[in-house]
Amino acid sequence: MVAISGGADSTLTACLMYNFFLKYKYDLQNLFFIHCNHNTRTSNLADEKFITTYFKGMQYSIVKRKNNKKSSEAELRNWRYGEFKKQIRIHGINQLIFGHNLTDRIESTFLNLLRGANLNGLVAMQTQETHHLLPDTQILRPILTLTKDDILHICKHNKIPFMTDPTNKDTTTSLRNKLRNKVLPELYKLAHKQTATTNSYIESMKSIYEQLEKSHGEKILNSEF
Structure with a gap:
């Protein structure tokens, strides 16, 4: 199941998965898309229209949050994962695919740092992992x-x-928006190497955690996103 917001990241991911299924002749009936409408802004309806038009003929589900009051990122995330869990049970899905990118990863690392996260929080997002809200997926x-x-x-290309x-x-x-638009651009200017330097740091932290997991014989890393 691919989570799609309609943005560039998730739409590209959805296209890649669709082409992957076509190239290797996998059954498209096993490819499912889900769009979660947070119902927090008027443009959410335009996102829905885009999804229904662009993904016409594909298997997809659009779920809409009934509450349109302003909510925190954590509250919206918990609602999304609750909807993911419902669809996973209905369709017997065991994999959930996101369009998170390297820029998202770096933002999350700095965000967690500001929130006083432990080492686990600083190793934000992995290409393959489990989530505490969906432990079996x-x-x-x-x-x-x-x-x-x-x-x-x-x-564009x-x-x-x-x-x-x-x-x-x-x-x-x-x-997150303050970090994205004000803080990180200035840090990138200072670092010159921009995202590459920060990602190397995150990967180094990941390696340390993997060694700790091996020595303790238990899993330490768990996604929070």
Whole structure:
């Protein structure tokens, strides 16, 4: 099951999975898409329309949150994962695929750092892992090594349409947006190497955790996203 928001990241991921199924002649009946409408902004309806048009003929489900009150990222995430769990049970799905990218990963690492996370929180997002809200489902992130700029370039080159969330530029809506639009661009200027340096740090932390897991004989890393 592929989670799709309508944005460039998830739409590219959905296209890649569709083409993967075609290339290797897998049954498209086993490819399922889900769109979660948070019902927090008026443009959510436009996202829904895009999904129903672009994914016409495919298996997809659109779920809408009844409560349209402003909610935290954690509250929205918990609602999404609750909907994922329902669809996973209905369709007998054992893998959930996200369009998270390298830029998302770096944002999450810094966000967790500001929130006082432990080492586990600093090793944000893996290409393959489990989630504490979906312990029996494999989480996959096939484009995690691509930056946001990479994804936009690929979409443009391959004429892949996508929706743009207008709130992503609004620094008053969330701490993540402040990091994304104000803090990280300045840090990238100082680092010069931009995302590569930060990702190397995250991978180093991951290696340390993997060694700890081996020595303790138990799993330490668990996704929070």
